[in-house]
Amino acid sequence: RLPSGELRGDLMRQLRLEAGSGPDEASDPGFEWIKPVGVMEKIVLSTQKGLCSRLVVEEGVAMNAALMENLYVALVCICNKVPVFVVGKPGSSKTLMMQVLASNLQGPQSPSPFWRKFPAVYVFSYQCSPLSTAIGIKHQYEIACNYQKKAQRTMTVLLLDEVGLAEHSPDMPLKVLHGMLVRPKIAVVGL
DSSP, X not given: OOSSHHHHHHHHHHHHHHTTOSTTGGGOGGGGGGOSTTHHHHHHHHHHHHHHTTXXXXXXXXXXXXXXXXXXXXXXXXXXXXXXXXXXXXXXXXXXXXXXXXXXXXXXXXXXXXXXXXXXEEEEEEEOOTTOOHHHHHHHHHHHHHHHHHOSSEEEEEEEETGGGGGGOTTOGGGGHHHHHSSOSSEEEEO
16 A cells, blocks of 8 residues: 555556557557546546445444555455565554455355355465574465465465564575565465
8 A cells, every 4th residue: 555645646647647558559549538537546446445345344343445455455466366565554454454355255155245256265374573484484385385286266375474573584584585476376465
């Protein structure tokens, strides 16, 4: 999540400029409708709200903008096996995001009929700490990959919880991530 409204606005301006631009911009007018100010933002916000409105959350959980953005980005990245690292202050709904996705994306057993047509999400957690090792992270990644090979209609996720704590390990365990993230066999989420 971009930390300021100004940065989010800059991203939307850049997306509008890039929409429909290619080797021969004049030959593809199909994206002109997305270029006016506010249209791209409405599309993204509408998609976020539409997906999040179908998620079942515990009573008392507020579906605020930060949680909706985190859910949307994580869902898109998990479904496409694009590694994502969600950064934020304590209480900014990072862990809640994964709990909500895991409890809703359960394949045919999902609480909402909408999510029953999606594969189940199975999360393999690795709790990072200053004592984390590259071997430990790689081992958990390999377990998750082996599970994915045998699982049907399942999206396997390696969740690296408190990944920032692993930076303090003398073993430098995060160096192993490069090989795992270039062409990941499973989804990887870092919190």
